[in-house]
Amino acid sequence: DGGITQSPKYLFRKEGQNVTLSCEQNLNHDAMYWYRQDPGQGLRLIYYSQIVNDFQKGDIAEGYSVSREKKESFPLTVTSAQKNPTAFYLCASSITSDPGETQYFGPGTRLLVL
Amino acid sequence: AQTVTQSQPEMSVQEAETVTLSCTYDTSENNYYLFWYKQPPSRQMILVIRQEAYKQQNATENRFSVNFQKAAKSFSLKISDSQLGDTAMYFCAFKGGYQKVTFGIGTKLQVIP
Numbered sequence: 726d727g728g729i730t731q732s733p734k735y736l737f738r739k740e741g742q743n744v745t746l747s748c749e750q751n752l753n754h755d756a757m758y759w760y761r762q763d764p765g766q767g768l769r770l771i772y773y774s775q776i777v778n779d780f781q782k783g784d785i786a787e788g789y790s791v792s793r794e795k796k797e798s799f800p801l802t803v804t805s806a807q808k809n810p811t812a813f814y815l816c817a818s819s820i821t822s823d824p825g826e827t828q829y830f831g832p833g834t835r836l837l838v839l
Numbered sequence: 840a841q842t843v844t845q846s847q848p849e850m851s852v853q854e855a856e857t858v859t860l861s862c863t864y865d866t867s868e869n870n871y872y873l874f875w876y877k878q879p880p881s882r883q884m885i886l887v888i889r890q891e892a893y894k895q896q897n898a899t900e901n902r903f904s905v906n907f908q909k910a911a912k913s914f915s916l917k918i919s920d921s922q923l924g925d926t927a928m929y930f931c932a933f934k935g936g937y938q939k940v941t942f943g944i945g946t947k948l949q950v951i952p
Binding site: 751758766767768770773781806813815817824826827828829830832833 | 848872874876881882883884885886889891930932934939940942943944945
């Protein structure tokens with residue numbers, strides 16, 4: 726079955742540590758996205774990529790970094806510069822030819838700070 | 840900038856009854872897309888329904904339908920014959936122009952047996 730996988734399901738970060746969240750899709754979608762979800766704030770866009778080897782900052786990119794070396798993969802690194810990383814992180818993809826950019830989501834990763 | 844407002848933080852409905860979730864948006868775009876997404880307790884976000892602004896007809900997906908009022912910039916979701924599996928957070932979302940998708944803060948729906 727086609728879909729998006731995210732790993733791990735839960736991730737714990739120590740102070741000053743960088744951690745990487747994995748996102749893989751086999752939908753053959755060109756565009757991929759990372760969102761952060763906090764209670765009462767909906768989903769906020771961190772980074773997005775519309776093509777391999779290219780990505781753009783979203784609304785809350787500070788303290789995060791991404792790479793897009795393969796079409797299928799869009800990992801997100803939460804750096805030590807992100808002072809409040811505890812949140813639920815959602816990866817999504819969309820078809821570039823879809824002007825509405827309907828989002829297809831992965832199951833999410835819950836990041837907690839120790 | 841485009842904004843999406845969901846003014847009902849929480850709602851409840853009796854099983855088999857009908858419930859309507861509200862969403863309003865603000866945009867200067869003439870052509871755009873509106874969505875309702877569902878996030879059940881498992882937290883897997885799934886698309887419920889999509890509406891293109893240029894279409895007059897309201898979108899329908901089985902028990903889910905929308906009331907799209909373009910002039911009023913309103914996009915409500917009606918769930919008929921509510922089922923226990925409809926218990927979830929519901930997010931309204933908007934996509935217009937070159938902006939990326941914008942999400943509302945969500946409405947938590949509880950279906951009561």
